[in-house]
Amino acid sequence: MAERLSIGQLAAMADVGVETVRYYQRQGLLEQPSKALGGQRRYAPGHVKRLRFIKRAQALGFTLAEISDLLQLADGSCCPEVRSMAIHKVQLIEAKLAVLTALHQALNELIHQCDANSSDTCCPIIDLLGQD
Numbered sequence: 001m002a003e004r005l006s007i008g009q010l011a012a013m014a015d016v017g018v019e020t021v022r023y024y025q026r027q028g029l030l031e032q033p034s035k036a037l038g039g040q041r042r043y044a045p046g047h048v049k050r051l052r053f054i055k056r057a058q059a060l061g062f063t064l065a066e067i068s069d070l071l072q073l074a075d076g077s078c079c080p081e082v083r084s085m086a087i088h089k090v091q092l093i094e095a096k097l098a099v100l101t102a103l104h105q106a107l108n109e110l111i112h113q114c115d116a117n118s119s120d121t122c123c124p125i126i127d128l129l130g131q132d
Helices: 007-014 018-026 045-059 064-073 079-116 124-129
Strands: none
Touching (some): 007 018, 018 045, 064 079
16 A cells, blocks of 8 residues: 655645645645544545646646636546636736736836936826826
8 A cells, every 4th residue: 555644744745835735625626534543634645646736737827716627627538628728728818918018018118208207306107196
């Protein structure tokens, strides 16, 4: 039988904190094993794999709700569904990038207005923010 892990060992192997493990359990992403006779929960090595899956999915921008769906889909033949989720995620990222690009351009324009401003008493950025 494979070695069973304490929550601390599990967290260390997955490179997360113990509270992260508990949080994922509360969110239903990670099964909480029952307590053994000694009173300590023991985790299977498969829990490490699941935690790493969750962290990788988060790094790709998936929400916990989406990760829950991905975990369910990981159990079967579901590549088209996962692909669809990834396409949707890319579309969301592209929309956010468009907003961030516009903000970047607007702030750079305001900075250039500040640079061109010869007055120490008026600030183009403050003036813009204070408009009705």
